[in-house]
Amino acid sequence: MNEKPGLLKNYKIGVLAGGSSSEREISLKSGEAVFRAFQETGLNVVFIDVKEHDFSFQIDRSGIDAAFIALHGRFGEDGTVQKILEEKNIYYTGSDPESSAQALDKLASKKRFRDEGIRIPGYRLVRAGEDISCSDIRVPCVAKPRYEGSSLGLSIVLSKDRIRTAVDKAAEFGEEIIMEEFVPGREITVGVLDGAPLPVVEIVTADGIYDYGAKYQSDDTEYVVPAGLNEVEYRRAQEAGLKAHAALGCRGVSRVDMRLSDKGEIFVLEVNTIPGLTERSLLPMAAKASGMDFSQLCVKMLYGAFTES
Ligand SMILES: Nc1ncnc2c1ncn2[C@@H]1O[C@H](COP(=O)(O)OP(=O)(O)O)[C@@H](O)[C@H]1O
Ligand SMILES: [Mg+2]
Known part of the structure; x- marks a missing residue:
């Protein structure tokens, strides 16, 4: 071009x-x-x-x-x-200041998702240094900082005696930590571009968790596009993507991270308003599966800057 x-x-x-x-x-x-x-x-x-x-x-x-x-x-x-x-x-x-702020704030996003009837894992907020020795936090669970991306400060906690360490690790990235129910199942993500969902991407990692290493360092992470879900799951995933994007009032593109549980239910984890955009990143991968190369995707996103919604 x-x-x-x-x-x-x-x-x-x-x-x-x-x-x-x-x-x-x-x-x-x-x-x-x-x-x-x-x-x-x-x-x-x-x-x-x-x-x-x-x-x-x-x-x-x-x-x-x-x-x-x-x-x-x-x-x-x-x-x-x-x-x-x-x-x-x-x-x-991309998104305006309010939507951007809401999306980066995992707590605010969860509240919006709940209000809109979007299924999310159960969670509670914990403060750094809070005494959690008598808490009712169940394992397996996930500890993550309220504001962070790229799986930084995130841990999957498999036994109760590891909760403290996980909270302390997340606390390195901020005072407030989200403790979330672990959703066993598959890892999927849905890009939304100008109000329409892109093909669903499934991420297959060695241990089922898309942590920092799996995202940026491992060669063992595999991506399946379009994801091999059944028709109903595929449609539900795209609908959940659109709904989460709209719930936060996003503009242009976003990428919605989700888990597909063993029972076939979709749980939304978060919306990324500025998804990774290297040629190997997930959003470009999804765009490619819909026939759009990297330059076309970037140009389309840029056009979006000149339109209101
Ligand atoms: N509740 C959960 N159940 C299972 N896996 C989870 C859960 N929360 C996070 N993960 C794993 O951690 C990864 C990163 O979590 P996410 O909420 O998307 O935060 P980040 O902003 O760091 O990407 C997910 O892609 C998933 O593999
Ligand atoms: Mg994520």
Whole structure:
């Protein structure tokens, strides 16, 4: 694709990546892949390695009209960057400040999902240092920080005597920790693009858990697209994806992580408003299965920046 796509050629585009969250390295990879795709497409594009304290000036100096946000985690995915861009009247990809903030906050998301009748695992909030020795937390369960991604600080707890260690590990990423019922079963994820679900992806890992190692380091993780679910499960997964995306009021793309229980029930875990965008990431994989290559996906996402919903 060497021809600049329509209206986009009139704009200077900034790919925003890096930042200082714990997902900086992954964001840089996403950003570089998107930047290359736009260069190959012939767009007027600059790469901006976001420095939180200098961000406003970085944007002013760059003279961009639109931002493709490839940041993950705090600052870039939690609505802060989106709010600053809105104040500067710069178009940007993805969800607005409120939806972004809600999605990155696993507790707020769960409340929304519950209100909308979306099935989620049972959970409770624990504070760092809280005495949990007499608590009714049952195992197996999952301990995860309230605000974090990439499975950072997350543990699967198989025995009661491991709860403390898991809480302390999650507490390294913040005061509030979510203790969630473990859902045995299969790992699936559904991308949503401009209001429609992409093909379901199943992730098959060595131990059934999509932790940091399985996400970024292991060669043993396999991806099945479209996932080999039966028709009913497949449809339910896509419906749950759409519903979760809408429940948080997301715009453009999102990727909804879920578990498919052994009984065939879908449990929504979380919505990622800025999913990984390397050429090997899950959303591009799902897009490809629907006939869209990486550049086409990025261009489509960029177009979304210029539309309201
Ligand atoms: N309740 C749960 N039951 C089973 N596995 C879980 C549960 N919660 C998380 N996991 C595992 O941990 C991974 C990461 O959890 P997730 O809630 O998506 O947080 P993150 O933002 O770190 O991706 C999931 O993809 C899944 O493999
Ligand atoms: Mg996840």
